[in-house]
Amino acid sequence: MGAGIAVGFKERYPAMFEEFKRKCKAKPPEFALGDVFLWREEGKPAVFNLGTQPRPGRGATYPVVEAALRALRDAADAVGIGSIAIPRIAAGYGGLSWKKVRAQIEAVFADWPGGLYVYEEFREGE
Secondary structure, eight states: OOSTHHHHHHHHOHHHHHHHHHHHHSSSOSSOTTOEEEEOOTTSOOEEEEOOOSBTTBOOOHHHHHHHHHHHHHHHHHHTOOEEEEOOTTTSTTOOOHHHHHHHHHHHTTTOSSEEEEOOOOOTTO
16 A cells, blocks of 8 residues: 555555454465455545555566456455446556556456446546
8 A cells, every 4th residue: 555546545454454454464364366355444435455466566467466456346245235436457567568457457347236446547536
């Protein structure tokens, strides 16, 4: 959570960031590439954390992104979440092609009955 949109989540959800660090540093790690974990906090939207790269700007790969997206879908189904908003994951600091990542998102969620909102741009204050 050192770069990109993750910094905003780190600032808005400091307890989630602490849990993120704990999970990553646990032996064995409780959060790894391709994983997802759901964070819920009273009065705030739920957040799915996706393991797409080992460190900001390093190591994002399409297979890992696909695994994380599939884990996201399964986790949302398991807890009855029917609406997901997703930013441009792994395409900024992760270095992957947004066109290819977006195609992965669309493929994984093609037959998902919930609402999926993919945000193409970041606009300050929205």
